[in-house]
Amino acid sequence: MGFFSKISKIWRKNDQEAAPGVEEHALGQEHKPTPGPVEQGQMEQAPWQTELLQALQEAEPRLSVWLDHILAGISSASPELWQRLAFLLDNLEVPKDEAAAFIQDFRNWLDEMEYERVEEFRSELQYRLALALDLEDEEDERSRLFIKLSSGLTKTKEQLSKQVDQLLQLNKQFDDAFWEDLEEILIMSDVGFKATTTLLERLRDRVRQEGCNDSETFKTLFKEELAALFPQPAKRIKPQPPEVVLMIGVNGVGKTTTIAKLAHRAHMQGQKVMVAAGDTFRAAAIEQLEIWSKRVGAGFYAKAPFSDPASVAYEALDTAQAEGYDTLFVDTAGRLHTNVDLMEELRKIKRVLAKKHPGAPHRTILVLDATTGQNALSQTKLFAKDMDIDEIVLTKLDGTAKGGVVVAVSLEYGIPITFIGLGEKMEDLRPFSGTDFAQALLDL
Known part of the structure; x- marks a missing residue:
């Protein structure tokens, strides 16, 4: 369907009061529009369309906030919901055939899953819009993912994070006993012997080099070194389809x-x-x-x-x-x-x-x-x-x-x-x- 490859440009308020040339310089040569007033010659909007468009223009530019306005007053899948989604996508300059395909695809999924109430499908709708609009890296979506990730790791955090925190509270210096205890905590948390050894070697060097002598600095270094352990996916040239x-x-x-x-x-x-x-x-x-x-x-x-x-x-x-x-x-x-x-x-x-x-x-x-x-x-x-x-x-x-x-x-x-x-x-x-x-x- 060629879904919305150019739509990542739209998440900005309709505020054109910046000095001429500033936005173009910041965004590149192509102007990046947001839904704006109906242009001269277009069909006059219905009252609900004017009201919704104004709300979207004034809203904080976050996917979840925009979806709040789309779903306001709607409790279940209905013709009104499809009208509102179509209106949103039209104002985002999505080609009509692609917008219609997106909505029909979602309706088919609702029928397959037998979902009717908004609370059953809202998160899926937001996820689909984020993917289709290439907005998965948008701050709102990243925050939503981090909350879910943190919640998902609750059991692991009880095993690892709390024990590390207790270890820091009981130790005033980073001596050999401290590192031995930390090694045991990591291994018992299924980090593995090789990974634990590598992590602690790097962490001890950082603590020594930066003269770390307090728990807050240690926590920061710990997170940085842990994050640095993960290899990044290799860059790939897209193959000939499929x-x-x-x-x-x-x-x-x-x-x-x-x-x-x-x-x-x-x-x-x-x-x-x-x-x-x-x-x-x-x-x-x-x-x-x-x-x-x-x-x-x-x-x-x-x-x-x-x-x-x-x-x-x-x-x-x-x-x-x-x-x-x-x-x-x-x-x-x-x-x-x-x-x-x-x-x-x-x-x-x-x-x-x-x-x-x-x-x-x-x-x-x-x-x-x-x-x-x-x-x-x-x-x-x-x-x-x-x-x-x-x-x-x-x-x-x-x-x-x-x-x-x-x-x-x-x-x-x-x-x-x-x-x-x-x-x-x-x-x-x-x-x-x-x-x-x-x-x-x-x-x-």
């Missing part, structure tokens, strides 16, 4: 829902997305993925249960190329009910994808369950031995006291964590930020 994303991981880690959430993100960002059901061995895996694909607006390709997974991947790629898809997500088995070795099966899938589309798979994503703690490290070792892993998605971070494994997994194998799962909703898969994670985890 981009093929191979999803791997053991059964039970949340791979199916992760695929759905990633497909949802890509779809809302304007990509034409297909999902291939390559886990042909697990009972109901195909049906589950088909249901999710329908919910998120993605194309779907599958064959009969127990079909050769490599043939599914090959034929799905053939279809994706023929039908002009931008992205293809290929699911894989987490274990096999045959005598075939799992890793050999994955290698076979990679070979046939590369044969059909040179360079494919362009990304291989390992999905891990944070609640498994050190088992997540073992799974990473298992897959990394035979597969080139580009990214890690860590799920179920909201329900574990073992969130320290995020550090262990990322540092042990030097693989960037790109997304974290903080719940079951589509909006609960969010980009990973080492800085935000350190801030939320330590909460010191």
Whole structure:
């Protein structure tokens, strides 16, 4: 659909009182408009449109605040809501066909989920708008993510943050005993031995170099060094479509829902997305993925249960190329009910994808369950031995006291964590930020 690629420019008040040339210099040569009064020659607005537009112009330029005005007085999905959304998107200069597609897509999702009340779907609507308008980095959305991240890490913080805080209260100097106690706290929080050793070496050097002698400065240094441990995703040149994303991981880690959430993100960002059901061995895996694909607006390709997974991947790629898809997500088995070795099966899938589309798979994503703690490290070792892993998605971070494994997994194998799962909703898969994670985890 080419969703709203130019719309990130609109989040400014309609205040044109700045000195001439100032805004153009700050924003670049292209003027960045906000919804403004009806231009001469346009059809006269209805009273509700004039009132809503005025409210939007005067509102704080935050997505959630704008949505407050759109939803004011509306308690459920209704024709009035669709009119208001269409009016908003029209004033943001969104092409009418794209705006209509966005609204229809959302209405279809509401029907599929059987949601009617605003409180059931408001957060999903805001998330979709943030993705479609390329506003996920907007301050409002970052704040919303940080709150959710901090809440999701509650159990881990009870294990780690409180103990570190107590340690600082009991120790007036950073002597050997202090560092030994801190090492024990980190290891018990599933940070892992290697990650703990690396972190403490760097932290001790910083404390020594900066002459740190108080707990507040120590907390700041601790968060900075923790955040610095996480490797960043490599810059990639966009491949010739379709981009093929191979999803791997053991059964039970949340791979199916992760695929759905990633497909949802890509779809809302304007990509034409297909999902291939390559886990042909697990009972109901195909049906589950088909249901999710329908919910998120993605194309779907599958064959009969127990079909050769490599043939599914090959034929799905053939279809994706023929039908002009931008992205293809290929699911894989987490274990096999045959005598075939799992890793050999994955290698076979990679070979046939590369044969059909040179360079494919362009990304291989390992999905891990944070609640498994050190088992997540073992799974990473298992897959990394035979597969080139580009990214890690860590799920179920909201329900574990073992969130320290995020550090262990990322540092042990030097693989960037790109997304974290903080719940079951589509909006609960969010980009990973080492800085935000350190801030939320330590909460010191």
